[in-house]
Structures are given as C-alpha cells and as structure tokens.
Amino acid sequence: MSDLAIGKLAKATDTNVETVRYYEKIGLLPAPARSAGNYRSYDESHLRRLSFIRRARDLGFSIDQVRELMALADRRDQSCMAVDVIANQHRNAITRKIADLTALAAELDTLIDSCSRNTVADCRIIEALAPQA
Amino acid sequence: MSDLAIGKLAKATDTNVETVRYYEKIGLLPAPARSAGNYRSYDESHLRRLSFIRRARDLGFSIDQVRELMALADRRDQSCMAVDVIANQHRNAITRKIADLTALAAELDTLIDSCSRNTVADCRIIEALAPQA
C-alpha cells in the first residue's frame, strides 16, 4: 500500500538512508520489494519495524538486544518475562554507567579545583596525571 | 637505566602489550631503542609517559585530548589555563552524558514498571517500543 522509497522511509523514522541500508545488510530490517528501476520499495510493516528499532536504539538497546526484542514481539503467545529480563539487564548496565561517570566527575572536579592559573611547571592537573612520584 | 621489555612495561602500567604497540603506532608513545634481537627496550621516560597516558585515559580523556595534555605538559613555561580548558571541556561532556543516561533510566523505569507477566501480546514494553499507533 504505502510504497515508500528509502528516502521517505528514512525521513519518516528520522534515520539516515545509509543506516536503513545498513540495517538491511545486517538482517535487522527485512529486504523490501524492488521497483522496476531497482529502487527499494517499503510498506507499512517496514515502517512499523524500523520505528520499533529506532525507538529501542534511542533507549540505548544494542543491536543484538533489539534483535531479541523483535523476535519476542513476533512470538505473541509467549510470556512478557523474557522482555522484562532484557529491559532490566539494560537498566542495570545504565545504572553502572551512571555510577562510573559520577565517580569520574568527582575525580575531575578535584583536579580542576586545584588549577589556579600558575604555569604548567607547577600545574596540579598535570601533576595529578603524572605517575605518583 | 631501567631497560624494560614491552611485557614488563605493560604490566607496570596495567596495559595490554598490543595497546603499547598501538600507542607507538599512532605516535602517542615514542618508539624506544631496540635490543640486539630487535626487542623494544623502554626506559624510565617511557614508563612516566605511559603512566600519564593511562591515567588520563582512565579519566576518560580521548586520545586527542591526551595528546594535547602531553604537549602542554612538555611546554612547562606555559600557563595552566590551557590545561584547565581541556579538563573542563571533558567535565562538561561527562555532565551531559550523566544527564542523558539519567533521562534514559527514567524512561526505562516506566517501561519496566508496566510489565506484569502477561503474554507478549499485551506486553506494555513491546507496546511502548512500537510506533505510537
């Protein structure tokens, strides 16, 4: 029905054209029909699928996680628990990342606080980076 | 003096041997003298430099930022301000990342909260990922 060229599909999902082709190459998005002139011709199912992918990617799910989520979404009889597991794994990874970055920020703050426009010869940042002499 | 083989240097700085060679290839660590059998032979200056690099990398500075920091550290007459600028840029980038991840975590939390062991057919996570129908 819809019959979208790749550019339209890309625009509709806020994706680069190259990225759409990339998703097809890695088997994330099924290859669509082709027009007489060998142009890719997408329909609504592709639009739905790509929207799903983009939304999941925006939420930070890896390509492999997206693959799993889509496989689960396709088997509609199955329990939601498997989906919950993936989402929670990802949530935990984010918690870890935030903790790491927060620790890092604290370290950088002490570093930056100690800089007071002296010459590099006695710059505390450079000192702090140098091996603990 | 020190005369370290690459393995010792790597261990002393908690770095992979391959990474040390990589740093040499990209011009981050100067190429050391070679032994009779063509082994790399490092001295204390290499140890200091690599320690500096590792510490800065651990703090999340990019390779290019490390390059800048080392260049500044070498020109000891210059003002500390340039160093301060790099550190602050990096600090700001981290602040942004933490904010992004925190927002993401919140979104994921609402998603996860809505999962209650039903079948995938009415799984709220899958629904939430699907296009806003």
Next chain:
DNA sequence: ATGGACCCTGTAGCGGCTACAGGGTCAAGG
C-alpha cells in the same frame, strides 16, 4: 533533452583497541 534530486552497490573510515597468524629470540633445565 537536460538538469537535479533521488537511488544503487561497494568499500573504507571513525575510536580505541583486541585478536589472531606466522614467524623470531632468549633463558633455563635436562
């Protein structure tokens, strides 16, 4: 018929390593 916007395939690059393959070197033990 011509221009410009779109599309095609294929390959190389980004950052920052990591992991081989296929060799050479060195020191200790038998």
Next chain:
DNA sequence: CCTTGACCCTGTAGCCGCTACAGGGTCCAT
C-alpha cells in the same frame, strides 16, 4: 648442546554502529 616454553616481532583483520565517499543509474519536471 638441545629443547621447551615464555616472551617478542610484524602485519592484518575484527569489534560496534554507523558514516562517508566513489562511481554509477533512474526518475520527474521543465
């Protein structure tokens, strides 16, 4: 002296998730 095994060498390919070409073809309006 010889072997074993740990170390070292170079060079290349792979990881992730795209992005950016190069060098062409197609489609539509003027």
